[in-house]
Amino acid sequence: MSSHDLPRPDYAARRRRLMERLPDGVAIVPTATEKSRNADVHYPFRPDSDFWYLTGFAEPEALLVLVPGHPDGEEWLFCRPRDPEREIWDGRRAGLEGARELCGIQQTRSIVELDSLLPELLQNRELLCAPLGRSADFDARLMLWRNQARSRSRAGIRYPQELVDLGFLLHEMRVIKDPVELEHLRAAVGISAAGHRHGMRVCRPGMTEYQLQAEIEFVFQRLGARSVAYPSIVGGGPNACILHYTENRDALADGDLVLVDAGAEYGNYAGDITRSYPVNGVFSPAQREVYALVLASQKAAIAALAPGRSVADYHEAAVAVLVDGLRDLKILSESREAILEQGLYRSFYMHRTGHWLGLDVHDAGSYRQRDGNWRMLEPGMVVTVEPGLYFSPENPACPERYRGIGIRIEDDCVITAEGVEVLSAAAPKEIDEIEALMALGG
Structure with missing residues (x-):
């Protein structure tokens, strides 16, 4: 028996439902971080449940951004690109094209582009929805992106004034199983x-x-x-x-x-x-x-x-x-x-x-x-x-x-x-x- 034998959830429909709840906002959903067990040994990686619920993407170093109505695309997935040398050591990667096909998300970008692109995706949004208070490192990074978007406010560009915990919107979806x-x-x-x-x-x-x-x-x-x-x-x-x-x-x-x-x-x-x-x-x-x-x-x-x-x-x-x-x-x-x-x-x-x-x-x-x-x-x-x-x-x-x-x-x-x-x-x-x-x- 394999989980591949079971029907695949409609991750795209879930993303649409979440975006309907934040029409003038942006949602940032990171996956889990890899955890060191000891020395250079890591615990087996398991994706964050909220991230998995919306993407079905199992790799580390990934982040989903939902921007309803954005002209360049409402759904953005940042993930690791293919790297033949690292894949010899650590296993296969989906890469950008593989992630696009797997998740049905057209805007797939390298995770190394995240810090340069994310502040732009926050521009002219009223609400920022993300997991708050779970990781001090992520909270600090989130505020950095928001502050970078705010730095352009004198040019008439708005930035998110309201922060909402992701769980407030998403967990009420998760409590009812389809x-x-x-x-x-x-x-x-x-x-x-x-x-x-x-x-x-x-x-x-x-x-x-x-x-x-x-x-x-x-x-x-x-x-x-x-x-x-x-x-x-x-x-x-x-x-x-x-x-x-x-x-x-x-x-x-x-x-x-x-x-x-x-x-x-x-x-x-x-x-x-x-x-x-x-x-x-x-x-x-x-x-x-x-x-x-x-x-x-x-x-x-x-x-x-x-x-x-x-x-x-x-x-x-x-x-x-x-x-x-x-x-x-x-x-x-x-x-x-x-x-x-x-x-x-x-x-x-x-x-x-x-x-x-x-x-x-x-x-x-x-x-x-x-x-x-x-x-x-x-x-x-x-x-x-x-x-x-x-x-x-x-x-x-x-x-x-x-x-x-x-x-x-x-x-x-x-x-x-x-x-x-x-x-x-x-x-x-x-x-x-x-x-x-x-x-x-x-």
Whole structure:
């Protein structure tokens, strides 16, 4: 399977939509910068998500400029020219002609021309839209270009008076996925689910967390995902109570649970699935009690996903079930109202129930409306649903019976006109399904 097998997004239509929102402005969208890992070794390059959303161009040292109505062209892409000598060392480049053909942008220029041409493209524009506050170096360069455009104001040439963060306009486009994006997400989540199923089958006492991680990520790559969407979390026993545990170095012990939060990135779209299961393949009675509670809360949260429902509703639905369960298990003794009002459950459940998902694992888009109220869900939005309970041995409020148990169950869901589609349903989460799959072995 290859991301080339999936339909190509209409990047040109996205650029047109953005330009419609800034008729007398200019948008500057840089890709990510290459990052040094150590000495002369770099981290694998991954393009900036906003830049990719508008261009589908994967190379570093590139920048998109959108100038609605400009007589020489509304769309400008600055990128690296062909360089046969460097390509021997670093790999092929699209070059200006290749970028023009790939992106459908007629004005493709060498990145070395950027500083000389950019101030001219800012002239006679009222608004400058760019990613602000993310990179001090880029912010300084942006102000230099603007100041150079301003230097010609005595000649009657206007320059941008208003600066707007790119996310204010673009991220509201990204929060609603189009049908092609949903196909990419289904592929990323499907690969992620396959990795989780394989992990359940090969998990056994004595293997290390990093060995289980390697088994899962091997499946991701074998199925075409060249990268993980984020560092995988594989926490056995009490390590599962560390929300962003990534050391993944301990041995998995018989009788413990393991929490696996891992997702594949495919075509730059992220999968994000968490499953928790017994290392030896059989839930203990205490583990079953906690797992059943978390699963019930997750199902209640998924049931609260629908167009017109608040983005906060599904978190509140999960919390309500968890609070009742914590009282039933005698972990909390206060009244339901007191627990909710005082947030007493946060000793065991300290995060929200989900987030947007897309090109970024914590994807772009506001959760609140301008009036401060939670926004309403709409078809095409994609969210994670991931309640959990964490009974850390270091938390004196945890009953002995449950200490060291950390459970999170996470699915990826798309809001549809009818309600919700669970993209990650292929990853088992019912107790009987998990135990049956683990009994098959690797």
